Amino acid sequence: MKIAKPLIAAALSGFLLAACATAPTVYRAQAGAPNDVGYTEYRLEAGRYRVTFQGGPGAPEAQIADYALLRAAELALRDGYDWFRIADRSTTSSGYDRGPRMSVGGGSASFGRRSSVGIGLGTSFNLGPGPAFSRSIEVVFGKGAVPKDRDAYDARDVVKNVGYGRQRT
DSSP states (O other): OTTHHHHHHHHHHHHHHHHHSSOOOOBOBOOSSTTSSEEEEEEEETTEEEEEEEOOTTOOHHHHHHHHHHHHHHHHHHTTOSEEEEEEEEEEEESOOOOOEEEEEEEEEEETTEEEEEEEEEEEOOOSOOOEEEEEEEEEEEOSSOOSOTTEEEHHHHHHHHHTTOOBO
């Protein structure tokens, strides 16, 4: 029992440190390094951009996709357009998801007249934050009525709906 208490305390400390290790993914411009959290944009031609949002480890993929849409909408409005259409999109992830695992093993040995058999059980749990997603979209801007296309978005609606309540620094 004397060994169990320090072991439990060490495990709890490890869980707490793992929980504090990552900062939340916030909506902002990328600070500089390629793997920093935030958005970047690249003007391909008039009315056409490539927008990328790099999320932090463990951020939901849907949140990263929404933040890329939000930046595209902000650019459309800034440049005097009403809507945008996604011409191309890609999502990448880095890191890996260390989900729960369970394994069973067995073995035997013989020592002269004695033999033994052993069975083992091992488990692991996700202690890391998970993968980091990056969403890149190529968008084309337009004016007037929004086309009836599933990849076309009203820029004002995206800013109003996706931008509401976001964390920003």
